[in-house]
Amino acid sequence: MVNYDLIIKDGTIVTADSIIQGDIAIKDGKIIEVSVGKSLEATADKEINAEGLHILPGLIDTHVHFNEPGRTEWEGLETGSRSLAAGGVTTFFDMPLNSTPPTINKVNLALKSSAADEKSIVNPQFWGGLVPENIDDLKDLHENGVIGFKAFMSPSGIADFNNVDDETIYKGMKEIASLGSLLAVHAESTVITDQLAQEKQRQGKTTARDYVESRPIISEIEAVRRVISYAEATGCKLHIVHASSRKVVQVINDAKQRGVNVTVETCPHYLSLTVKDLKEKGGLAKCAPPLRDQEEVEDLWAAVANGEINVIASDHSPAPTSMKTITDNYFEGWGGISGAQSTLNIMLTEGYFKRNLPLEKIVALTATNPAKLFGLSTKGTIAVGYDADLALVNLNESFELKKEDLFYRHQHSPYVGMTFKGKVKTTIVGGQVVFENGQPIEK
Numbered sequence: 001m002v003n004y005d006l007i008i009k010d011g012t013i014v015t016a017d018s019i020i021q022g023d024i025a026i027k028d029g030k031i032i033e034v035s036v037g038k039s040l041e042a043t044a045d046k047e048i049n050a051e052g053l054h055i056l057p058g059l060i061d062t063h064v065h066f067n068e069p070g071r072t073e074w075e076g077l078e079t080g081s082r083s084l085a086a087g088g089v090t091t092f093f094d095m096p097l098n099s100t101p102p103t104i105n106k107v108n109l110a111l112k113s114s115a116a117d118e119k120s121i122v123n124p125q126f127w128g129g130l131v132p133e134n135i136d137d138l139k140d141l142h143e144n145g146v147i148g149f150k151a152f153m154s155p156s157g158i159a160d161f162n163n164v165d166d167e168t169i170y171k172g173m174k175e176i177a178s179l180g181s182l183l184a185v186h187a188e189s190t191v192i193t194d195q196l197a198q199e200k201q202r203q204g205k206t207t208a209r210d211y212v213e214s215r216p217i218i219s220e221i222e223a224v225r226r227v228i229s230y231a232e233a234t235g236c237k238l239h240i241v242h243a244s245s246r247k248v249v250q251v252i253n254d255a256k257q258r259g260v261n262v263t264v265e266t267c268p269h270y271l272s273l274t275v276k277d278l279k280e281k282g283g284l285a286k287c288a289p290p291l292r293d294q295e296e297v298e299d300l301w302a303a304v305a306n307g308e309i310n311v312i313a314s315d316h317s318p319a320p321t322s323m324k325t326i327t328d329n330y331f332e333g334w335g336g337i338s339g340a341q342s343t344l345n346i347m348l349t350e351g352y353f354k355r356n357l358p359l360e361k362i363v364a365l366t367a368t369n370p371a372k373l374f375g376l377s378t379k380g381t382i383a384v385g386y387d388a389d390l391a392l393v394n395l396n397e398s399f400e401l402k403k404e405d406l407f408y409r410h411q412h413s414p415y416v417g418m419t420f421k422g423k424v425k426t427t428i429v430g431g432q433v434v435f436e437n438g439q440p441i442e443k
């Protein structure tokens, strides 16, 4: 009889196209057998009883800022990856900025990658940056394994990561197209956001609503249209991150229909929080693009249900609590939300339970689509030959998120105090348990 490393017995296995009852056998980090309807006839070194649990492909969070090296007092790969494990996330793509040095050449990439090897308890991948100064480094970054490139069309808030001008977008996209890679873009118009922000502050208008009005949806739409035209001209694959409104998604969909190779991400915060939360929770809910109103949230859910969104990612962009404290001026304080641990909780509570979004769609948006889009050919689903990256979830368990439950370096999040239905019980990366009994496993 075969002996496996691990057998997970009697769980409800969810993929992007099916939900079945069965057992999963794992050896050397891979799924070797999925037995449907009948028990696996085999022994294993370890067995997990998944009766009553749903087994999902581990989430792939394509958008986090872990800030290592150089700014680990804000987060770091150890605390960041532990939070992901607690949230059922088994792979992350770390953004090139907020770490110092930023990931804009191969030397800096090597620094980050060796830090991740040492500290991360889940699978790391890295974005390379596109900035006005580094067109000549893109090829090296690509050859050294970056998952794609990331650029900011408006100021990034970080001094060593400049936003791109149109010439850099054009030249950069030509180069990235020739490498067969992809450009992800933070798309807000600098002209609109800078001018409106200055005007508001000159007039002493600094409330939550003023901050939101200084970054209107049209600012995203304008930038998205512009970068799409460069994608059409250069043939470069384009990925728009953190669309805050279905109106932005619509522009991307129109381009898709014309045959442009463009995809779109949105984030749990745009699906669960509004300007009201920004008023009530202050800096904890500040991000760019900003939170919108409830109608926009509902429209965005409609876009999700309708298959208009490719990827849901957290855009976890943490900072020390002192930098998230806003007293009266919403133009001050760090823009970026701490949320990486809660992506699945929000998709289940707000999506599956509240709005009948099928579990299969949640799996598609958080694992299967990201794996396909970024060429991770052994990840994103539960099938023979795939990596054993799994999240075991109890859909019947509810809990209120408390500060103490967070594994971030700084235990704050706009989601603290929310009641979630669906709790991650066990997370497995390459056949190894990395989270169990409410605790991440030490590396």
Ligand SMILES: NC(=O)NC(NC(N)=O)C(=O)[O-]
Pocket (backbone or CB within 6 Å): 065, 097, 098, 156, 157, 158, 186, 242, 286, 287, 288, 289, 315, 317, 335, 336, 337
């Ligand atoms: N420098 C950042 O981390 N910025 C991030 N901040 C947000 N989204 O508020 C981002 O992704 O743009």
Ligand SMILES: [Zn+2]
Pocket (backbone or CB within 6 Å): 186, 241, 242, 288
């Ligand atoms: Zn951004």
Ligand SMILES: [Zn+2]
Pocket (backbone or CB within 6 Å): 063, 064, 065, 095, 315, 316, 317
């Ligand atoms: Zn980001």
